[in-house]
Amino acid sequence: MNIITVINAKGGCGKSTIAMNLASGLARHGHRVLLMDLDPQAQVTQWLAAGDGLTSEGTLVSALTRQQSLSEVIQPTGFENLSFLASADGLEDLGREISQTDGYPSMLTQLIAEEHIADRFDFIVIDSPNQISPIMENAIFPADVFIVPFESTKAVKSYASIYKLLVKLRSNADFHMLHVLSNLTRLPGLRKRVLTLLADDHIPSARSEIRSCGWMAQVDENGGSIFHYRPFSKGAQDMAALVEEVRELFTHGPQAQPEAASPEVTPVTSNHDAVTVPTV
Ligand SMILES: Nc1ncnc2c1ncn2[C@@H]1O[C@H](COP(=O)(O)OP(=O)(O)OP(=O)(O)O)[C@@H](O)[C@H]1O
Numbered sequence: 543m544n545i546i547t548v549i550n551a552k553g554g555c556g557k558s559t560i561a562m563n564l565a566s567g568l569a570r571h572g573h574r575v576l577l578m579d580l581d582p583q584a585q586v587t588q589w590l591a592a593g594d595g596l597t598s599e600g601t602l603v604s605a606l607t608r609q610q611s612l613s614e615v616i617q618p619t620g621f622e623n624l625s626f627l628a629s630a631d632g633l634e635d636l637g638r639e640i641s642q643t644d645g646y647p648s649m650l651t652q653l654i655a656e657e658h659i660a661d662r663f664d665f666i667v668i669d670s671p672n673q674i675s676p677i678m679e680n681a682i683f684p685a686d687v688f689i690v691p692f693e694s695t696k697a698v699k700s701y702a703s704i705y706k707l708l709v710k711l712r713s714n715a716d717f718h719m720l721h722v723l724s725n726l727t728r729l730p731g732l733r734k735r736v737l738t739l740l741a742d743d744h745i746p747s748a749r750s751e752i753r754s755c756g757w758m759a760q761v762d763e764n765g766g767s768i769f770h771y772r773p774f775s776k777g778a779q780d781m782a783a784l785v786e787e788v789r790e791l792f793t794h795g796p797q798a799q800p801e802a803a804s805p806e807v808t809p810v811t812s813n814h815d816a817v818t819v820p821t822v
């Protein structure tokens with residue numbers, strides 16, 4: 543099983559849009575996918591009508607507090623091969639509470655291992671919150687691949703703080719990065735400015751880019767993915783290319799991949815089993 547976390551410490555950079563559509567795109571290839579909402583804003587949860595974003599029961603909040611098992615709160619979606627784990631706003635308070643617990647960044651990783659979730663899914667896609675927090679750390683700890691969307695020059699600057707956290711939590715650098723240009727074609731000159739900043743910081747961009755697409759901005763209201771809503775749009779085309787790039791990462795392995803950002807990161811082994819047991 544492979545875990546992909548979509549992350550950046552910048553609001554509105556396209557994390558949820560990419561997480562939702564990537565998960566859906568992988569599922570359409572026949573992979574068994576679990577999409578996890580780790581954002582207390584519960585954006586994807588509401589897109590999928592999988593919760594009201596307020597009630598903790600049946601969500602990750604209940605699983606992390608051990609009131610329900612993780613398996614119990616994983617729900618089917620209306621889409622073949624795609625399961626979902628909902629979030630709720632209680633996740634924010636919970637994040638503050640768990641920060642007092644030893645080994646808290648690996649709490650989710652531990653639940654995944656304990657309940658043998660790896661046997662049931664080929665991919666987990668995690669939508670991360672936009673603030674550095676204990677919940678974000680739980681989104682970082684198990685990931686094999688990080689997708690970092692950049693929709694502004696500010697998003698490039700925010701990446702520095704995320705990268706520091708990645709290196710702190712994953713010091714053996716056993717992960718891959720995909721830096722994805724997201725929604726940059728909405729303003730003249732913006733793409734060029736972001737590319738210049740990325741080049742200055744030696745951050746290589748992924749092969750695929752998610753261009754601005756009006757249909758993509760409406761996909762949340764539709765409750766599904768761009769592949770269902772507007773399968774012939776440029777948003778669907780770009781997301782399909784990203785899905786392919788992610789699949790290639792796992793098919794061909796790290797050697798086939800472009801250089802990672804500095805400091806270099808090369809995937810070695812998965813962190814799923816490297817669980818520090820929290821002492822609750
Ligand atoms: N490629 C795109 N083209 C047009 N609009 C887009 C595109 N990607 C994202 N958007 C729109 O940009 C807004 C922000 O996207 P999204 O909610 O995915 O960002 P986010 O990083 O998850 O935000 P947050 O940090 O608040 O969780 C949304 O209104 C979304 O519909």
Ligand SMILES: [Mg+2]
Binds near residue numbers: 557558581
């Ligand atoms: Mg979001």
